[in-house]
Amino acid sequence: MFEGLTGNLKNALSGLARGGKLTEGNIKDGLREVRQALLEADVNYEVATKFIERVTEQSVGEKVLKSIRPDEQIVGIVHQELINLMGPVEPDLAFKPSGITILMMCGLQGSGKTTTCGKLARLLKEQGRKPMLVAADLQRPAAIEQLKVIAGQVGVPAHTEAPEGNNAVKVCQNGLSQAKKLGNVDTVILDTAGRLHVDEQLMQELEQIERKLQPDQVIFACDAMTGQDAVNSAKAFNEALELDGVILTKLDGDTRGGAALSVKEVTGVPIKFIGVGEALDRLEPFHPDRMAGRILG
Numbered sequence: 612m613f614e615g616l617t618g619n620l621k622n623a624l625s626g627l628a629r630g631g632k633l634t635e636g637n638i639k640d641g642l643r644e645v646r647q648a649l650l651e652a653d654v655n656y657e658v659a660t661k662f663i664e665r666v667t668e669q670s671v672g673e674k675v676l677k678s679i680r681p682d683e684q685i686v687g688i689v690h691q692e693l694i695n696l697m698g699p700v701e702p703d704l705a706f707k708p709s710g711i712t713i714l715m716m717c718g719l720q721g722s723g724k725t726t727t728c729g730k731l732a733r734l735l736k737e738q739g740r741k742p743m744l745v746a747a748d749l750q751r752p753a754a755i756e757q758l759k760v761i762a763g764q765v766g767v768p769a770h771t772e773a774p775e776g777n778n779a780v781k782v783c784q785n786g787l788s789q790a791k792k793l794g795n796v797d798t799v800i801l802d803t804a805g806r807l808h809v810d811e812q813l814m815q816e817l818e819q820i821e822r823k824l825q826p827d828q829v830i831f832a833c834d835a836m837t838g839q840d841a842v843n844s845a846k847a848f849n850e851a852l853e854l855d856g857v858i859l860t861k862l863d864g865d866t867r868g869g870a871a872l873s874v875k876e877v878t879g880v881p882i883k884f885i886g887v888g889e890a891l892d893r894l895e896p897f898h899p900d901r902m903a904g905r906i907l908g
């Protein structure tokens with residue numbers, strides 16, 4: 612997945628095993644290479660620096676230096692710190708014990724928001740829940756039709772309205788009323804508007820939806836392929852909306868890993884799921900331990 616990062620980390624860490632007896636000096640040199648590998652993978656600068664500080668602090672202690680294989684110990688420390696960096700996860704979507712749970716999906720245009728709404732509906736349906744989709748992205752002309760098609764493929768109801776002269780809060784409220792009327796819906800997923808960049812008007816619209824609809828969870832669709840740009844957008848959305856979770860989309864197309872490794876540390880918001888393909892069944896719960904294992908190769 613993150614071939615460059617995995618290769619560079621392997622080089623940096625195997626260098627530690629080659630040099631005979633390990634000293635504080637050559638451990639620090641090796642870890643400097645690890646830091647370089649993280650920066651090349653587009654990991655946030657501060658995140659990479661603090662990560663190396665934590666690893667160094669543990670690696671140069673007596674316990675590691677006096678162990679039989681200090682190099683292995685250091686790989687173990689890096690592994691554990693990668694897990695800490697991406698986790699802990701919070702897979703819970705705060706479902707209400709009764710009544711309708713509202714999940715609000717937000718993100719920039721093209722981040723995979725609409726697709727992810729469909730994927731989530733499919734997953735929840737599989738788990739025995741009764742989701743419904745609401746097309747509140749009135750910005751992107753094709754989004755409403757796209758959501759309708761996806762709902763048909765997943766086999767869940769969708770609430771859609773004509774975008775002209777309409778407002779997103781109203782569409783969400785009507786969607787919720789529709790869900791109540793249908794009677795057998797327990798989860799409503801709101802597909803909200805995106806823009807190419809974070810802008811004030813968009814944030815105001817989303818804040819209004821949040822205020823009026825009081826979603827149980829606000830989830831950010833974070834395009835892993837856009838690295839630090841995605842992390843910065845997540846930060847801006849979190850400042851406006853207090854996100855409950857991130858779904859990392861397009862991880863299958865991300866060759867570097869910068870967003871995956873930075874977004875939790877920068878925003879404090881847990882990654883709940885990962886999107887690993889365009890098809891509607893390509894959504895998986897996020898496991899930081901597995902991801903750390905894959906990164907280290």
Ligand code: GDP
Nearest residue numbers: 720721722723724725726860861886887888889
């Ligand atoms: P929106 O503008 O945020 O609603 O974006 P869309 O849901 O329309 O997705 C934009 C593009 O990203 C589409 O071509 C999707 O098929 C694609 N996409 C979404 N999620 C994933 C994913 O996890 N992996 C890949 N490879 N493509 C994805």
